[in-house]
Amino acid sequence: MPNDTSHTGDNGGAVRGDLPRDLAALGFAERFQALFAPLAEQGFIPGRVSRVDRGLPLVLTEDGPVRAEPATHLRETSDGPIAVGDWIALARPEGHDVAIAEAILPRTSAFTRKDPGEQAIGQVMAANIDTVFVVQALSPNGPNLSRLERELVLAWESGATPAVVLTKTDLCRDGEALRDEVRAVALGVDIHLVSAVTGQGVDELRDQIEPGTTVAFFGASGVGKSTLLNCLIGTDVQETAEVRETDGKGRHTTVAREMFFLPEGGIIIDTPGMRALALWDAEEGIASAFPDIEELAEGCRFADCTHTREPGCAVREAMEAGELAERRLDSYLRLREELERLTEKQDVRARAEKSKADRVMGRVIKRYYKEHGR
Ligand SMILES: Nc1nc2c(ncn2[C@@H]2O[C@H](COP(=O)(O)OP(=O)(O)OP(=O)(O)O)[C@@H](O)[C@H]2O)c(=O)[nH]1
Ligand SMILES: [Mg+2]
Ligand SMILES: [Zn+2]
Incomplete structure (x- = not known):
């Protein structure tokens, strides 16, 4: 179904859904307010990155979405070190039509993997998240316990609270038995069972996402991250696609990391299914997992x-x-x-x-x- 609430943001980026303009609704917690106070005195505007397109962050501010250019000192890598979820200090120099992202506030958490294209560079997939939902499907070839363990290492290492979401419970006979299997490898982690088809667990999961807090979905392509997002929001804000019949793998439908907003006030970052999930600085993550x-x-x-x-x-x-x-x-x-x-x-x-x-x-x-x- 085409998304009827989409409109075009500043400078051409497509923006989906109604974006909040209230900083609290964007997750501007006390800690960020305190960090930002001296920057506000210097005239900087706070904003949160909802997506990044070709290195240019879309920053949500009290005045609406603003397309920004990272300041030269923030442009070290091709993708830019600015990540979805970041809090940014924006400057709007006179005579400039684009805003400049001058600084990134220190992150409270960051889900980071090793950049697949580089020898030893970390790539932040989402920042300032409260809960990382590691998503796996209970389809015939899931859950994949070893992949789950790897995902949980990265989730723990992020500094956010990890949780597991098992989707497609309608496709399996004994969800509870599979939950037990998962419990044995997801120690100390909440496990949620959901189905986008029957609606099982969806309301309960929505209740877990407090207003002003941020969660992010991570998991292989085709496990149903975007479908779940649509169910939680109640409209089709993201495209979804059937998994391949031959091997049950996803088609990499979602191609960009992006932030969405629940009508109830929670914030969700949907991400593309990752093929490579190489570790990055995972010492503590491994110990916790x-x-x-x-x-x-x-x-x-x-x-x-x-x-x-x-x-x-x-x-x-x-x-x-x-x-x-x-x-x-x-x-x-x-x-x-x-x-x-x-x-x-x-x-x-x-x-x-x-x-x-x-x-x-x-x-x-x-x-x-x-x-x-x-
Ligand atoms: N039976 C069933 N199918 C589901 C469920 N959730 C998702 N699907 C289907 O799984 C397929 C893949 O779903 P997506 O939401 O596109 O998966 P994704 O994780 O976002 O995949 P990428 O964007 O490629 O990373 C779609 O055909 C969905 O309809 C569910 O709970 N039950
Ligand atoms: Mg998707
Ligand atoms: Zn030993």
Whole structure:
């Protein structure tokens, strides 16, 4: 169904739905107000990024949506370091028709993955989120527990509260049994079962999203993130598409991260299904997502036990005794290894950047001596 509330925002970006102009409705919590106070004194305008198109953020302000250009110092990477959900200090220089995004307020949380195209760059998928909803479908090939574990590591690492949403309960016979399976890998995390077809769980989920708070949906293509968003909002604000018949995979229908608003006041960020979900700085995320293994590891003989072959390994003992699933331990070890490789790459990159900086500094010093003599 075409979206009848869509209209065109400043400078051409398509904006969907009725966008709030009240800062509280945009999630301008006390912490942001306090952070912004000195910037307001200097004449900056606060606004929140609802989407980014070709590096240009669409910033929602009290005066409506504004297309902004990131200030030069914020333009380091091609996508721009500005992310959906960011709070921005806007300047409107006289004679300019575009606003300039001068500063990003420190984030309370950020869902970050490793940029798939780069060696060691983090990519913020959404910022200042209160709850990360990791979405998986209970379709014939779901849930995928190992993928879920990876998603939960990133969710924990974001600093937001993780939660799991299991969709398409109408397609499976025993949702409760699958919930138990998921519970074993989503420790300390709320699990919600929903169906866009029967409406199961939709009202309950909506109740979880308090006015002025922000949630974000993450999960593979085709699991039903946008469908759920439409159900929660009550109108079709996002396009959805059937999964492929051959393999049940999604068609990557949603192509941009974007912020939406519930009539009740909650804020939802819908994201495109991600193929690659590589870890980024996930030390704490792994510890939080695997409290069972971390706790067992305290009983290992060696403090630096890798849980692969050491004698006196309490983790392997638990696995052999059937108290810890082998799949889960494999998953944990794989994530740890990925993190180690990432850290090595980050070190290489940091060294390369340092040596580049040294070379530049070397040139500057040489020029200085040439001009001033020794
Ligand atoms: N049976 C059933 N189908 C659903 C449910 N939720 C979503 N679907 C279907 O699943 C397909 C994919 O849904 P989308 O909402 O487009 O999935 P998505 O997660 O947004 O996918 P991307 O935008 O590609 O990341 C659509 O055909 C939906 O109708 C559900 O609860 N039950
Ligand atoms: Mg979608
Ligand atoms: Zn061990």
